[in-house]
Amino acid sequence: MTRLDATHRLAAALGNDLVIASLGHPAYDLFAAGDRDTYFYTWGSMGLASSVGLGLAMAQPDRRVVVLDGDGSLLMNLGSLATIGWVRPANLVVIVWDNGLYGTTGGQDTATAHGTDLDAAARAMGISATATVKTLAELDHAMARSRSQSGPWVIVAKVDESAPAVKPPQDCVFIKQRFMAAIGVPEGGTQGGPA
Amino acid sequence: MPWAVGVCAGLHAAGSRHVVYVPDNPLSHVLRALRENYPDVETTIATREEEAFGIAAGLYLGGKRPTVMLQSSGLGNSINALTSLLVPYQIPALILISMRGDAGEWNSAQVPMGRAVAPICDAIGLPHATATSPETTADTVALVAKTAFATRTAGVCLLPRRLTVPASRVGG
Numbered sequence: 129m130t131r132l133d134a135t136h137r138l139a140a141a142l143g144n145d146l147v148i149a150s151l152g153h154p155a156y157d158l159f160a161a162g163d164r165d166t167y168f169y170t171w172g173s174m175g176l177a178s179s180v181g182l183g184l185a186m187a188q189p190d191r192r193v194v195v196l197d198g199d200g201s202l203l204m205n206l207g208s209l210a211t212i213g214w215v216r217p218a219n220l221v222v223i224v225w226d227n228g229l230y231g232t233t234g235g236q237d238t239a240t241a242h243g244t245d246l247d248a249a250a251r252a253m254g255i256s257a258t259a260t261v262k263t264l265a266e267l268d269h270a271m272a273r274s275r276s277q278s279g280p281w282v283i284v285a286k287v288d289e290s291a292p293a294v295k296p297p298q299d300c301v302f303i304k305q306r307f308m309a310a311i312g313v314p315e316g317g318t319q320g321g322p323a
Numbered sequence: 324m325p326w327a328v329g330v331c332a333g334l335h336a337a338g339s340r341h342v343v344y345v346p347d348n349p350l351s352h353v354l355r356a357l358r359e360n361y362p363d364v365e366t367t368i369a370t371r372e373e374e375a376f377g378i379a380a381g382l383y384l385g386g387k388r389p390t391v392m393l394q395s396s397g398l399g400n401s402i403n404a405l406t407s408l409l410v411p412y413q414i415p416a417l418i419l420i421s422m423r424g425d426a427g428e429w430n431s432a433q434v435p436m437g438r439a440v441a442p443i444c445d446a447i448g449l450p451h452a453t454a455t456s457p458e459t460t461a462d463t464v465a466l467v468a469k470t471a472f473a474t475r476t477a478g479v480c481l482l483p484r485r486l487t488v489p490a491s492r493v494g495g
Binding site for chain 1: 369381382387406475
């Protein structure tokens, strides 16, 4: 399956989930599959999508948070798996589009093309709910399991690279404000009284 | 009040109930004071400072007022997270930096980054203030946080060694 095909299939199953998309192709494909206010597209900070998802999952424990990461991005911030494995937010699902490539930068190999297993890495860092999927049907099954069995989940989806045709909105403040409005939280933060 | 209690009072008064951090020795006093005096403040330890800023950004997107605590050396690990996430998306946080490499330092490996902290903050657009005494620390922290969250600009409060390491002072 290509990443774009898999993203389309995934998007159909997201419903009201909050989504943090890693920069580059994961974000481009998510936008191509149909834009929603509940999507937060990152345009930088490579590697931090799962960390942003962790913070969001902690702040919004009653919402499901889905992170769309890439293998190269997650390899930049493997410590995030250790922190997720420690905090264990039940409402966090990390999808890793694993194509064994730095796709956005021209197709250089990542370590997953040479033996690194991110599913095993997640389990080694205390995340017990994991899956590796290679077909759309397996992806559907894993997503269904992630709804019935508490997280945190790490789902490694083995995908083929697919060149994205469109880019999401590029105004960072617009992306943030739209996303926070969709959740229904005000700018400036709310907990603990007035700023 | 002791400086570490002042840090806690300041962030609490500004409405922050989540502290994400990478520890250092002076910050251990803040963590202890949080546990003893402000049990409603949740703490999360990150493996690296840029990860802490990612978590803080997510907390803010979810409606919280995050505080990030780090040693000055960790600012070097954080610059991409700050300049490509918090700054362009106008995501605020209270940033507490425990200083190394400033007056009183003994470790030369800490000095270059310590000297660079304020210029880096200026270069990437982060306002910064320094807590200069235990008596004024709570107010300084609270005011930095108030401005950060009200103006959606991450704000830095520097905690110099002359504040956090009494033994570094004459007669300390």
